[in-house]
Amino acid sequence: MTTTYGQIDTALPELIRLLGERLSTASAVREHHGHDESGFRPLPPDAVAFARTTEEVSEIMKICARHRIPVIAYGTGTAIEGHVQAVHGGLCIDLGGMDRILEVNREDMDCTVQAGVTRLQLESHLRDTGLFFPVDPGADASLGGMAATSASGTNAVRYGTMKENVLSLKVVTADGRIIKTGTRAKKSSAGYDLTHLFIGSEGTLGIITEVTLRLHGLQEAVSSAVCSFTSVDDAINMVIHTIQSGIPIARIELLDALMMRAINGYSKMDYPEQPHLFLEFHGSESGVVEQARAVQEIASEFGGSDFSWATRSEERNRLWKARHDAYPSALQLQPGTRAITTDVCVPISRLAECIRETREDIDRASMPIVMLGHVGDGNFHLAILPHPDRPQDVEEAEALNHRLVRRALAMEGTCTGEHGIGQGKIDFLQEQNPAGVELMRQIKRALDPQHLLNPGKVLHMPDNDG
Amino acid sequence: MTTTYGQIDTALPELIRLLGERLSTASAVREHHGHDESGFRPLPPDAVAFARTTEEVSEIMKICARHRIPVIAYGTGTAIEGHVQAVHGGLCIDLGGMDRILEVNREDMDCTVQAGVTRLQLESHLRDTGLFFPVDPGADASLGGMAATSASGTNAVRYGTMKENVLSLKVVTADGRIIKTGTRAKKSSAGYDLTHLFIGSEGTLGIITEVTLRLHGLQEAVSSAVCSFTSVDDAINMVIHTIQSGIPIARIELLDALMMRAINGYSKMDYPEQPHLFLEFHGSESGVVEQARAVQEIASEFGGSDFSWATRSEERNRLWKARHDAYPSALQLQPGTRAITTDVCVPISRLAECIRETREDIDRASMPIVMLGHVGDGNFHLAILPHPDRPQDVEEAEALNHRLVRRALAMEGTCTGEHGIGQGKIDFLQEQNPAGVELMRQIKRALDPQHLLNPGKVLHMPDNDG
Numbered sequence: 001m002t003t004t005y006g007q008i009d010t011a012l013p014e015l016i017r018l019l020g021e022r023l024s025t026a027s028a029v030r031e032h033h034g035h036d037e038s039g040f041r042p043l044p045p046d047a048v049a050f051a052r053t054t055e056e057v058s059e060i061m062k063i064c065a066r067h068r069i070p071v072i073a074y075g076t077g078t079a080i081e082g083h084v085q086a087v088h089g090g091l092c093i094d095l096g097g098m099d100r101i102l103e104v105n106r107e108d109m110d111c112t113v114q115a116g117v118t119r120l121q122l123e124s125h126l127r128d129t130g131l132f133f134p135v136d137p138g139a140d141a142s143l144g145g146m147a148a149t150s151a152s153g154t155n156a157v158r159y160g161t162m163k164e165n166v167l168s169l170k171v172v173t174a175d176g177r178i179i180k181t182g183t184r185a186k187k188s189s190a191g192y193d194l195t196h197l198f199i200g201s202e203g204t205l206g207i208i209t210e211v212t213l214r215l216h217g218l219q220e221a222v223s224s225a226v227c228s229f230t231s232v233d234d235a236i237n238m239v240i241h242t243i244q245s246g247i248p249i250a251r252i253e254l255l256d257a258l259m260m261r262a263i264n265g266y267s268k269m270d271y272p273e274q275p276h277l278f279l280e281f282h283g284s285e286s287g288v289v290e291q292a293r294a295v296q297e298i299a300s301e302f303g304g305s306d307f308s309w310a311t312r313s314e315e316r317n318r319l320w321k322a323r324h325d326a327y328p329s330a331l332q333l334q335p336g337t338r339a340i341t342t343d344v345c346v347p348i349s350r351l352a353e354c355i356r357e358t359r360e361d362i363d364r365a366s367m368p369i370v371m372l373g374h375v376g377d378g379n380f381h382l383a384i385l386p387h388p389d390r391p392q393d394v395e396e397a398e399a400l401n402h403r404l405v406r407r408a409l410a411m412e413g414t415c416t417g418e419h420g421i422g423q424g425k426i427d428f429l430q431e432q433n434p435a436g437v438e439l440m441r442q443i444k445r446a447l448d449p450q451h452l453l454n455p456g457k458v459l460h461m462p463d464n465d466g
Numbered sequence: 467m468t469t470t471y472g473q474i475d476t477a478l479p480e481l482i483r484l485l486g487e488r489l490s491t492a493s494a495v496r497e498h499h500g501h502d503e504s505g506f507r508p509l510p511p512d513a514v515a516f517a518r519t520t521e522e523v524s525e526i527m528k529i530c531a532r533h534r535i536p537v538i539a540y541g542t543g544t545a546i547e548g549h550v551q552a553v554h555g556g557l558c559i560d561l562g563g564m565d566r567i568l569e570v571n572r573e574d575m576d577c578t579v580q581a582g583v584t585r586l587q588l589e590s591h592l593r594d595t596g597l598f599f600p601v602d603p604g605a606d607a608s609l610g611g612m613a614a615t616s617a618s619g620t621n622a623v624r625y626g627t628m629k630e631n632v633l634s635l636k637v638v639t640a641d642g643r644i645i646k647t648g649t650r651a652k653k654s655s656a657g658y659d660l661t662h663l664f665i666g667s668e669g670t671l672g673i674i675t676e677v678t679l680r681l682h683g684l685q686e687a688v689s690s691a692v693c694s695f696t697s698v699d700d701a702i703n704m705v706i707h708t709i710q711s712g713i714p715i716a717r718i719e720l721l722d723a724l725m726m727r728a729i730n731g732y733s734k735m736d737y738p739e740q741p742h743l744f745l746e747f748h749g750s751e752s753g754v755v756e757q758a759r760a761v762q763e764i765a766s767e768f769g770g771s772d773f774s775w776a777t778r779s780e781e782r783n784r785l786w787k788a789r790h791d792a793y794p795s796a797l798q799l800q801p802g803t804r805a806i807t808t809d810v811c812v813p814i815s816r817l818a819e820c821i822r823e824t825r826e827d828i829d830r831a832s833m834p835i836v837m838l839g840h841v842g843d844g845n846f847h848l849a850i851l852p853h854p855d856r857p858q859d860v861e862e863a864e865a866l867n868h869r870l871v872r873r874a875l876a877m878e879g880t881c882t883g884e885h886g887i888g889q890g891k892i893d894f895l896q897e898q899n900p901a902g903v904e905l906m907r908q909i910k911r912a913l914d915p916q917h918l919l920n921p922g923k924v925l926h927m928p929d930n931d932g
Contacts, residue, residue, distance in 0.1 A: 107710060107815035150655035161653050163662075164630060179901045185811040186843045187627050188880035189616035189666050191887055191895050191924055192906045196629075196662030200655050217712030244573060246683030287753055345651040349573035377652045414654035421657055429657050435645045439913070440658045446912030447905070458657055 003451045003463060005088055006068035008046035014063045015049060015091070022050040022097075033074055033084065033092040037139070037327070039338030040082030040423055045072060045092035052097050054170055054178055054209040061207065062176035064091055064452060072454050073203040075145030076118060078137075080327075080341045081422025083149065083202055087456030095144055098209065101125050110167055110184055112212045115144025122213075131215040134159035137418070138324045144208045150200030152418035154323065157243075157376030158250040158282065159216060161418065163199055170210035171198050174448040184212060197443075202420055203454040205447045219282040223292060224251075224310040224319055227299050228274045232256055232359060232371070235275045236352045238302040239375045243348055245298070247291050251280035252376040253323060259330065259370040266329035267322035272306065278323055280316075327383065330370045334385035340397045342424075344408035345379040345417030354411055355380065361400050367393050369400075379417035405431075421458045429458070469917045469929060471554055472534035474512035480529045481515060481557070488516040488563075499540055499550065499558040503605070503793070505804030506548030506889055511538060511558035518563050520636055520644055520675040527673065528642035530557055530918060538920050539669040541611030542584060544603075546793075546807045547888025549615065549668055553922030561610055564675065567591050576633055576650055578678045581610025588679075597681040600625035603884070604790045610674045616666030618884035620789065623709075623842035624716040624748065625682060627884065628665055636676035637664050640914040650678060663909075668886055669920040671913045685748040689758060690717075690776040690785055693765050694740045698722055698825060698837070701741045702818045704768040705841045709814055711764070713757050717746035718842040719789060725796065725836040732795035733788035738772065744789055746782075793849065796836045800851035806863045808890075810874035811845040811883030820877055821846065827866055833859050835866075845883035871897075887924045895924070 015023045024030075025047045034044030046069075051057045064071050070090025077084055086092065098114035101122065105111065106129055113122060120140045122133055135146060136153035145151075147169060152161040159165065168182030171194075181194035198206055229235040232254070239252055254277060255263065261273045279295065281288045296307055310316045322329075331339055346354045355371070362369045367387060373380025384400065386393030405415045405428045415428035430437050440459055444451075451461055481489045490496075491513045500510030512535075517523045530537050536556025543550055552558065564580035567588065571577065572595055579588060586606045588599055601612060602619035611617075613635060618627040625631065634648030637660075647660035664672055695701040698720070705718055720743060721729065727739045743765075747757045762773060776782045788795075797805055812820045821837075828835045833853060839846025850866065852859030871881045871894045881894035896903050906925055910917075917927055 105813065105815060107706075108813040109710075110813070150659075152653060152655070156653060160630075161655075163653075163659065164626075173905065177901055177904075179905055180899060181902060183880045183898070184813045184878040185845075185874075185880040185883065186814070187618060187622060187629075187811055187845060187883050189618070189627075189884050189886045190880045190882050190891070190898060191666070191903065192671070192909060193616075193629065193662040193666055194902055194905060196659045197909075200657070200659055205658070219712075240573075244575075246685075284753070284756055286756065287750070290750055290752065345653055347571065347574040347576070347650045348652070349571065379651075379653060408651075412650040414649045414651040414656045416656050417651065417653050418655050420655045425656070432649070432656060433646060435643060436647060436660055437657065438643075439639065439645055439660060442912045443658060443663075443909060446908045 005070055005090065008069055008089070008091065011063050011067040011069050012047065015047070015060065018059055019049055024048045033094065034086060036077050036079040036082065036084050038080040038082050038424065039340055040085055043085040043087055045086035046089045048092045048094055050094050050097050054172065057093060057172045057207055057209050058176045058178050060093060061172050061174065065175050065450065068450055068452065070452050070455050073148065073207045075116065075142030076139065078139035078141050079149060079420065079422060081419050081424035083420065083422040083457060085423065093207065095142065095209070102210070104129065106131065108184060109215045109217065110212060111215055112210060113143050115209050115211060116142050118142050119146065126215070130218050132218055133213055133215055135162055135165055136324070138327050143211045143213065147199050147208050147211050148201065148203050149420040152374065154251045154253055154374060156374055157252060158248060163196060165214045166195060166199055166211060167214055168212040169195055169198050169208050171206040171208055173206050174450065174452050200420065202422065202458050204444060204458050205453060221285045221288040222280065222282055222316065223288050224280045224316045226271070226308050226319065227277050227279065227304040228272055228306045229302065229304055230274065232275045232355060233352065234302040235277050236355055236375060238277065238299050238304055240348055240351060241298045242295055243376055245294065247294055249279065249291065249295065249376060250282040251278065253278040254373050254375040254380065256371040258368060259326060259372045262329040262333050262370060263322050263326065266332055267325055269322055278319060326372055330383040330385065333368050334387060336388040337385050340384040340386065340401060341381060341419065342401045342404060343373070343379060343381040343417050343419045344404055344413055344415060345377060346408050346411045346413030348378045350411035350413065351375065351378050354407055357407055358404055361403060365400060366396060377417065423457060426458065426460055471536055471556065474535055474555070474557065477529050477533040477535050478513065481513070481526065484522070484525055485515055490514045499560060500552060502543050502545040502548065502550050504546040504548050504890065505806055506551055509551040509553055511552035512555045514558045514560055516560050516563050520638065523559060523638045523673055523675050524642045524644050526559060527638050527640065531641050531916065534916055534918065536918050536921050539614065539673045541582065541608030542605065544605035544607050545615060545886065545888060547885050547890035549886065549888040549923060551889065559673065561608065561675070568676070570595065572597065574650060575681045575683065576678060577681055578676060579609055581675050581677060582608050584608050585612065592681070596684050598684055599679055599681055601628055601631055602790070604793050609677045609679065613665050613674050613677050614667065614669050615886040618840065620717045620719055620840060622840055623718060624714060629662060631680045632661060632665055632677060633680055634678040635661055635664050635674050637672040637674055639672050640916065640918050666886065668888065668924050670910060670924050671919060687751045687754040688746065688748055688782065689754050690746045690782045692737065692774050692785065693743050693745065693770040694738055694772045695768065695770055696740065698741045698821060699818065700768040701743050702821055702841060704743065704765050704770055706814055706817060707764045708761055709842055711760065713760055715745065715757065715761065715842060716748040717744065719744040720839050720841040720846065722837040724834060725792060725838045728795040728799050728836060729788050729792065732798055733791055735788055744785060792838055796849040796851065799834050800853060802854040803851045806850040806852065806867060807847060807885065808867045808870060809839070809845060809847040809883050809885045810870055810879055810881060811843060812874050812877045812879030814844045816877035816879065817841065817844050820873055823873055824870055827869060831866060832862060843883065889923060892924065892926055
């Protein structure tokens, strides 16, 4: 049986009655919501709803369920695997207006925010509380989107990803019910783990409208450093030794020589164009000194040089801002291009081998490719930059991406450490875990029998995309 | 539609052909598998299968699916909410014989074990590797069981629960398929989080046959201490201040005066019969000294006294062995009783209030009740000890338990922090999250449409238990 979706026209009167001017069919608005930051073909939705409350999302969902209209949740549009394109048309719900920070509980070190609150908005709100939220993907993403895509970032090696930092969610189901997945208790063994079911489901099982997050206490001392290496291999070996020594390093990021050139250009820095590690230490004053000493010793074993420290917070912020801007920096290397980005994650014992083989591939490629990543977790990214006028570059890039994923899978790794599946990695997920995908389909059918929620993402549903 | 289960007799020939003498219908064997360590009424299964491999569990499951026989996975039988009773009869699969440690990857700090490996078996296997696995419920439970019940323990405040320490599972589904839920990569955003779906599902969604665990590096320095207080209130306030100060304490456990009496008796200790905290610090030599100094200062603010240190590992082991034996210790206070145990977890800002109100209830009770818990997480337990000859005690105990759960829910807490739902907390889970339970039912129906897996636990299924 193939799903037949309804026409948006049949639902529009009800949607307009509910939302008034916050329902738009203007083509500029639709275009804007038809793509993320990836190179995937833009596919505008038929209409865009600007929601303000969970109850409103619930009402929208009920209308769309009655009329069989696909629904795509939209945060900031900063995903990079083709997450928000309206593959089957339908309604995009823009949650950006749900930007209220509902509560911060200092004593419990948690907070609850609407889905549209962005990570920098939260960061600025938490200033002077002594607390911070550690998950930091490159973009200033919304926290709802970060939960939906299981986002991660530079602090994950110490503080974990969204999976470890979400206590509870409020979710609207495919038929418009409102569900809380957890409580504010720090731990619970009360029934199935609904919180984790929705984290990383990319809007295909429900729409996340509120997020309750774990916060962390700011450390007494923070110190950042930059260190250069003559080869990526040396840098990686230094990382592996650091992790295996059990040093509780807060950040340890690899940027290859080309990435450094891009960052120098975009962020007006003047680092040598060599592989670098960006590092950060968190702890007590003496703890940070201890960690830094131990890491510097390991670095010197692997030829690390130019160890330069940033202890003042402005210096540190400049450093990490440059790191977070890696993606726009890379794009400048090939003006007019749409980058093909990819990420994999492997057990750390296989990381050196995985990166070595990948570098051989990069050296043979006919276009610029930058490598960077959260190597303390065994996770690294490529941004492949095909020439805008050479369509054959795209084909070559895709083949290289495929080889990378196959390499990671052969090493007991995963086809994506943090970018998610979107449209881009559906076949890779299938390759990684065919039996698991069949189980995911059972769950999808149970929770969204009409295939309304972000269809065409995460899973091929044979009865839907034929 | 009400589920009609098949008769075991119809499946026995096939099961015996598969398992030979490892299929038993002996009444002693059935009795042994008909109860956990709780006071819930024993309900023996119709037969017990002793499985050795995942493939065997899969074959057993296929036979039972064809004949519509309920299947209960059994590890060590140490749960305490009525988790393994054969409510609808059927086959118990004892996984205790699946006790092989399949691999330990020192470099990646992970290991993979069969479901029947127990936590002490793993601890002893890891000796001399420099690694340890932190999750430590009181009993020497199996790691499959610990994953299935989302177990926790004294180290959770620093190292997390099973939810944070399982990388991947191998699971047999209700129709006998074998599924791997994850990889050995430290993080992944590849599709729905099947790992967490099975953690805490108590054998109702699938049977866990292999577990891949995160391990942690042994710390350079470990130091334990015991400290007494004149009131539980003071002890709790000390805990709250410690947690809110961000001190990375590894263990901080409350034992009330009656619990101390029980431990003194059972473990031949001679602590004063006053509320105590058992504490442990992990870190570098200087880090541990720093933490201990900070905590001692906080303790003295709240009248903590008799701070006694255990730095040698034998002393420490004796201390924590006594703590882990809290449950059998408590039972000695009322010989011949079957304890009613319960646990809740609340945000730490509400912990003092929750415990104060609960103590008033305890003071009014007509039977002994001990209180203890992982208070650094906001999680505490009661073991209520009704007199074996006074049935009215049970009713009183249940009412007290109900008040405790309601109190925790009103404080944004959960009806169970780590004991799970089993049979004991099905109604409480419903009270805590009715909309969530409806979603859990949808998942249950999708993955186990015949209601074969551990029926009568976690959820009431209206089409099954009437």
